[in-house]
Amino acid sequence: MNRDSGRIVRRLLLGSGINGVGGGVWFTVWALYLTRDLGMPPGRVGLALMAAGTAGLVLALPTGALADRHGARRVLMLLHLVRAAAALAYLLVDGLAGLIAVAAVFNGAQVVGTGVNGALVAGLFEGAGRIGVLARIRAVVHGGNTLGAAGGALVLTVDEHWAYVAAIVFNAATFLAAAALLRGVPEAATTGRTARWAGLRGAAIRDLPYIAVMAPVAGLSLCWAMLSTGVPLWVSEHTAARPAVAAGAVVVSSLLIAALQTPVSVRVRDTARAARAAALAGVLLAVGCLLLTGASGTTAAVAVVVVALAVLAHVAGELLFVAGQWQLSLALMREDRRGEYQGLNAALTGVVQTFAPALVAALVGGLAGVGWVLLAAVFLACGAPVVPLARRAARSRPAAAGAPPAPVG
Structure with a gap:
């Protein structure tokens, strides 16, 4: 890596890390801010966030196409500014309609930003360097999330309106810092024109072999709701372990991912x-799902051990899923349509994430151990067809991208 590349990476990592701290604070406090501080019923909050989640799915492809034309760096800076404004707008929310509007902008920009960030990295780096940078970004984001969660815990301890306001303002400031750091990053190459219908009828959405691969891979992102929703429900309602065990599982998972995502990802070449x-x-x-069923009906000590083993299996699965998703989405895309393809990849994952918490809560909370078995079957069904589908997609690349086939053994 030359000096200029090193400077670019440092700016990307610093901006992502700062933003990760803000995200950790917000993820920790948002539920109690909306329900406890603002007094909104939890059911309405969940409905509003699910409705708002569709915004990112609708906007991901058009925004990716705009990144192809106007530059991913420029578009990503704008998205950071939009999220900063939307974060502050949470201070003005006073009803369900306002929450849906603000959350639609805030969450939608998050989904869109994931794809644009991938397009920026793909435009600035080549080959294995892309995966290495994405892995390092994810590592610093997880590290930042962990630090931010500690700050969020202090806010919850204070549990006063001014503390929630301070947390929201801090989160908004991290987006401004990330945008400022991007000013020192060069622009990725652009195509000079926008695809038909701003991406909605462009190359990516018509690339069925690509979609056939990335859709089941996106299904594996259920693993995030498995940890954030399923494990807390299971530990608190069906095991003898203390609820704090679930919080510890999230912290351990974040630390392991921060430490291991890069060494794992660079081997998926x-x-x-x-x-x-x-x-x-x-x-x-x-x-991991099947192991968790063994935590029920045991002593607290045994339950803790079983949950720990399940979390280790989960971490290993998440590390491989993320590394595989990155490599597949980059290797099978058209280089002249990076924004479109990465936007499509983000949209597919966003579809899963919009409904994942409700699905996992219904399975684990409603069906108990049977729910974990069904969720395990879903994971197996998502992973099983990826190898033959990827082989087929790789063979289609010369016609789709004018490039030699990606190596598939």
Whole structure:
């Protein structure tokens, strides 16, 4: 890596890390801010956030196409500014309609930003360097989330309106800092024109082999709701372990991912390894689900051990899923439509994330151990077809992208 590349990476990492701290604060306090401080019924909050989640899905492809034309860096800076304004707008929310509007902008920009960030990295780096940078960004974001969660815990301890306001203002400031740091990053190459219908009828949305691969891989992102929603419900309602065990599981998971995402990701170098990584991720996540069923009906000590083993399986599965998703989404895309393809990848994952918490809560909260078995089956079903689908998609690349096929063994 030359000096200029090193400077670019440092700016990307610093901006992502600062933003990660703000995200950790917000993720920790948002639920109690909306329900306890503002007095909104939890059911309405959940409904509003689910409705708002569709905004990012609708906007991901058009925004990706705009990034292809106007530059991913420029568009990502604008998204940071939009999220800063939307974060502050939470201070003005006074009803369900206002919450839906603010959350639609805030959450929608998050989904869109994931794809644009991937397009920016893809435009600035080549080959294995792309995966290495994405992995390091994810590592610093997780580290920042952990630090931010500690700050959020202090806010919850104070549990006063002024503390929630301070947390929201701080989160908004981190988006401004991330945008400012992007000013020192060069612009990625652009295509000079926008795809038909701003991406809604462009190359990515018509690339069925690409969608066939990335859709089941996106399904593996259920692993995030498994940890954030399923484990707390299960530990508190069906095991003898204290609820704090679930919080500890999230912290341990974040620390392990921060430490291991880069070394794992750089070993997933081509399409063949990425497909196998995604398939294995499905198996490991299914194992984690089945292990959790063993935590019920035991002593507290045994439950803690079983949950710990399940979390380790979950972490291994998540590491492989993320590395596989990155490599597949980059190796199979058209280089002249990076924004479109990364926007599509973000939209597919966003679809899953919009409904994942409700699905996991229904399975685990409503069906108990049977729910974990069903969730394990979902993970296996998502991972199983990835290898043959990736092989088929790789063979279609010459016609789709004018490039030699990606290596698939």
